[in-house]
Amino acid sequence: MGPMTETSTQSAIQHPGEDRSNDLRRRSAAVEPAALRTYTPSQAVLARSQGCYHWTPEGRKLADFTSGVLVANLGHNPTRWWQRVLKYLGLDALPAGGDFFSASTLTAYNALTPLEVEASERLVASLQSQPGGKRLEQVMWAGTGSEAVQKAIWAALEQRPDANVILATRNGFHGKKGLAGAVTGSELDHDRDPRVRFISFPTVECKSVARRREPLDLTPYRNELAGLVGEYGRRLCCLVTEPYLGGGGSFHPQKEYLQLLERFCREQDMVFILDEVQANFGRTGSLYAFSEYGVEPDIVVLGKGLGNGVPVDAAVGRADLFAKMHYGQGSDTWSGSPLGCAAVLATLDEFETTDVLAHARKLSAVIEGGLCRLTELPTVAQVRGEGVVWGVECAAAGGRTAEQIAVACVEACYLGDTKGRAIHLLGPLAGKVLRVSPPLVMPLDEAREYLDVMYQIFARVASG
Ligand SMILES: Cc1ncc(COP(=O)(O)O)c(C=O)c1O
Structure with a gap:
């Protein structure tokens, strides 16, 4: 089946030789709305996963270049x-006889568990042990990233009764729901919350990764911020941003940009909220991206890698900020769930007792080398990234748009006719960017092997 568009129905996706997957795709379309599916040209059906690989129900092996x-x-x-x-x-x-009395409860509402307290203490200690983490004193757990962002903004809105203007960086992604949805995207999206104003995020177009490391002229960003002070003054409440634009197409700013935003927040008595939902736990090369970028958030939002697969998220920030929220404001059924807290503790244990970050830095160099090679191809415009999170921006070629090329690359990688080696890829994001973000533990030789496979596949798509 040919490339699909976001508007065509997901039930249309069928892949040759995937009888069981095709059957599951059909059955899902009957009992679940397309709205539940994320747009993907492969619509992979994943039956099992281990390490850096997935297996489809037919037993096809996919190298996971997304980490979920x-x-x-x-x-x-x-x-x-x-x-x-x-x-x-x-x-x-x-115990064999069905006596589970030694197990933790699985519910957390209207109660406190030892696991929750231990996870909060360990998470705060972990954050505070990093440069830039000293403001991160208390944990407000959440069930999703959107919820955690919402709770962080709620805390900020409680600070000064006159301050309700929320600044957010344009084309960021913070979730789809509530205030997280309101600070996502740009002023061009429908039904904007009137309290939200967007500011520019550097989206330097460059063929060379090294360009990102060159100094950035901060003048236009400073001027934009000064204009907002003139317009809103003391009404400015908080600023929400990401270490890098992830969903917005993989733009990784120079450090001085985030440092400028942090300074601005201090000068204007605004709450600086850094959404690390997809950056935390090693993606950018350090445990938390704020230390990589040299900033000190008032609230950091954590998720995704925090539970390594178990749904758990959190807004962690200054105790005096959270103290202004009313009793119970941040509570809900799943926040602080024992399963989530156990996953956080196990994840912290792994990062604290293994060399996963040192390995991730080596993997980063291998990925950078492999992906930069792709820019030799006419279908690849740019490669951007850091640590173990990279974006490959496709270019229009041979009468096909960048989006069509990106879709063709995802499908070809998924079907993997290069000696049976197939790759699970994420995207296209922002219409034309493919995300490459394997688990941090991917062995270097396997990364090299699959990056070579990716090159061959992209070259074939380019010549087709
Ligand atoms: C930076 C960032 N913030 C927030 C979210 C929202 O998380 P969730 O999908 O769990 O609501 C995401 C999800 O991709 C994200 O990347």
Whole structure:
């Protein structure tokens, strides 16, 4: 089946030789709306996952270059991590007779569990041990990234009764719901929350990754911020941004840009909220991106890699900010769930006792080398990234648009006719950018092998 568009129905996707997957795709379309599916040209059906690989129901092996969506930083189902999760939950030695009294409760509403307190203490200690983490004193758990962003903005809105203007960086992604949806995208989107104003984020177009490391002229950004002070003055409440534009197409700013935003917040008595939902736990090369970028957030939003596959998110920030929220404002059914907290503890254990970050830095160099080679091809316009999160921007070629090329690359990688080697890729994002973000633990030789496969596939798409 040929390339599809975002508007065509997901049920149209069928791939040759995938009888079981095709059957599941058809059955899903009957009982689930297309609105639930994320737009993807492969619509992979994943039956099993281990380490850096997925398997389809037919047993086809896919090298995972997405980590879910930047979730499985430690790889999928790592044995020791699962053992730790089960141990924290008291499920490591289930009695045969059905007596579960030694296990943790799984509910957290209207109660407190030892796991929640331990996870909060450990997470705060971890954040505060990093340069720039000293303001991160208390944890407000959440069930999704959107919820955690919403809670962070709620906290900011409680600070001064006259301050309700929320600044957000244009084309960022913070989630689809509530205030997280309101600070996502740009003023061009429909039904904007009138409290939100967007500011420019550097989107330097450059063929060479090294260009990003050159100094950035901050003058236009400074002027824009000064204009907003003139317009709103003391009504400016908070600023929400990301370490890099992820969903917006992989733009990684110079450090001085985020430092400018942080300084501006201090000068204007605004709350500086850094959304690290997809950057945290090693993506940018350090445990948290704020230390990489040399900034000190008032609130940092965490998610995805925080639970390595278990849904758990959090806004962590200044105690005095959270103290202004009213009792119960941040509570809901799943926040602080024991399963989520056990996953956070196991993830912290792994990062604190292994060399996963050192390996991720080596992997970063391998990925940078492999992806930069792709720019030799006429269908690849640019490669942008850092750490283990990269974007490959496709270029229009041979009468095809960049989006069509990107879709063709995803399909070709997914079908993997290069000696059976197939790659699970994310995208296209922002219409033409493919995301490359394998688990941080991918062995270097396997990364090299699959980057070569990717080159061959992209070259074939270019010549087709
Ligand atoms: C930076 C960032 N913030 C927030 C979110 C929203 O998270 P969720 O999909 O769990 O609501 C995402 C999701 O991709 C994200 O990348």
